[in-house]
Amino acid sequence: MNSPLTAKQITDYQRDGYVIVPALFSREEIDKLFEVARSDAAISDNSYDVRDESGKRSKLALWFTPGDDIYGLLTRSERMVGAVDALLGGSAPVCHFHSKLMQKEPFVGGAWEWHQDYGYWYKNEFLFPDQMASVMVAITEATRENGCLQVIRGSHKMGRVEHGKTGEQVGASIRYVSLALDVMDLVYVELKPGDALFFHSNLLHRSDANVSPVSRWSLISCYNRQSNKPFNEASSSCITPLEVVPDGSLLAASAAGMAKGADFLTKEGDVTLREE
Template sequence: MAFMLTDEQVESFQENGYLIIPGFLNETEVAKLYRVAIEDKAIQKNSFDLDDKAGKKTKLALWFTPGDDVYGLLTRSERMVDSVNKLLDGKAPVCHFHSKLMQKEPKVGGAWEWHQDYGYWYKNGYLFPDQLISVMVAITEATQENGCLQVIKKSHKMGRVEHGFSGEQVGASMQYVEFALQTMELVYVELKPGDLLFFHSNILHRSEANLSDTPRWSLISAYNRQSNPPYITETPSSITPLQTVPDDALFLHDDASGILENTTQFLSVEKAKAK
């Protein structure tokens, strides 16, 4: 039976700003995703480090148009796109904004400061935060010890908070973060490999540095409605309707492997660190 979000799950997302789906990927799917990710030459070449305010580094690679590689096939899978379609406001087609492979390595993986994704995307000229969403797939286990994501439950209802640079990252106003923490619950989002997290573009979230002996890798894909174009930064993928593929496409495509660099638009380190 095809995966489908229930009405209760949709209501939970709307109320809390996030939704966890245990076991969204099975063991075989996760194993393939991890194997390809750690061997992917294009990912290795196009990954860059961002320093937190303590100088620790988090590595990531970010790209825009999803292809026929393992990441693109997952991002465009019917179960993923149909779920996003149920959670986003509006009726226009679902589009892929960007995906990123987060690589928080043992002992050296840095923290992410408190922020909202829409704190960044507002400056790209997107007008409607309810038409933007991020989806995280845990490739390895995410625990408090290795710096799992933390969210402030229901903080998406606050609206956009002002953001500024902290180290090489953009962070939310700590005054408003502290206000939120006085009345809202802090949740540590611990995930098993294959678990999935949907989170609203305005929910406040962060993660600690990875001081453990285990890596924390995740794939995060951001989606947008075609009815929500960016008025400042040109990002054609974010207003191009997705071509969905069957859920089992990871295995129907025998050649599905890593990213083909000559067909993929990666975010450059210069643009990532531009102030």
Template sequence: MLTQKLTPDQVDLYHQQGYIIIKSFCKPDEVNKLYNAALEDTTMLNNAFDLNDQSGKKTRLSLWFTPGNDVFGYLTRSEKMIGSVKQLLGGDAPVCHYHSKVLQKEPKVGGAWEWHQDYGYWYKNQFMFPDQLISVMVALNRANKENGCLQVIKGSHKMGRVNHGFAGEQMGADMQMVNNALKTMELVYVEVEAGDALMFHTNLLHRSEANLSDHSRWSIISGFNLQSNPAYNETSTSYKVPVNVVPDNAIIDWDADSLSNADFLKKENDPALKETGWEKA
């Protein structure tokens, strides 16, 4: 049995506003190990690809599906991660790891992410139940307005899925509905320190500005799914395989593999980046 990691008030707040911030989710030594692996693992760097925003600036990311015995796998399989996710998603089905990605926003050149919902992407993978999906971002550097921190519209997950079309190479939400949401709900800049975690609903509207500062903004974002939630246009299988949970101390104390065996996503294989016709409707 997973121990309860969150308070009832935190769970209620997640359902009310569509996200919660957990301060110091990862300790400094854990952050250092994760960040150094992100910088030094050649397999991750060799499998990174760029996504252009509408201005042509690039955000670089590496995305893989099956969590392994590397330091990122130990984080995404940790009891504190899976225990927290399970409390927020509820239900009887076990938690599965959909995919994780390291986002690399370099100083001066790191691009923006347009307004979107994660389910705006994952709808193309034909996941059936957005309430059974969640995203967790762990900051590897300080994130603030200066270096393009995440922005969220509090409570916007209650709108349901908003239509998405292409914005550069990204999927962007219908700006009429985004502007309506901004008139109705609060815009929040998610300024966090390295090691803080943001857990957010798959229908929460969010974006980030380009990184025009002198400081990097790197983060790892993991998507989790309940096994009871099928996806009918997803070729990977991790989304339906229950996570093999490891103790929290594995991140520091266990020997970690490289990501050489990870099943990385190739940009050309991502269904979310392919036109289906309805994006222009």
């Protein structure tokens, strides 16, 4: 499978636990996605709030099986799957664990605590974190003011850190976060629409509340190798090989939102194991 990543980008990911790919998606593609997402009744009906310790709230919708809607065409695009395939350990087919549309609105969008994605996914009994990764595609600009992602460079090499409940979220041990910050760099991941952040499942990351008048929206797709079978996960999406679509599909297809009956996660389905 073709990958848009250079050898240097793959090396950077292995060393730092993340890599930023500028303009992985064109402005035309992102504008089309944003237009559909803002008026998507299924997304709106299945979005819910997750509050931070101060009471501010971020809104998200999460689903498992990628379809032929505009989100699925992005998630299954050759450039996305090819890049993930180049970054994950192992050689089994790439599968889709879940995707989520993150909506951090002006002034009310809340913070996310320091955490690792595998800090949650460990509870789903996936055994191999090197075979899991997330990709954040910026739909709107992400800045320090509107609560862009922050990462600790190289923290994926620490392995899994213990996590505990913090309000409606699950956060990493603050002791280990403090130790990591003593010896590793804190990076603010500011992105333009269409930029993509690929990051390891054990990379420590967080975000501040949105204190700006500008929304921060992003689509985050999480991937897994088929060989990394979970022992405590109801959805089979994470071990179902993806049907990859050509990169031109997102613009060529009729703009379509999420189909009714999509397998969304409800808040009662335990968002604390799924967050970004």
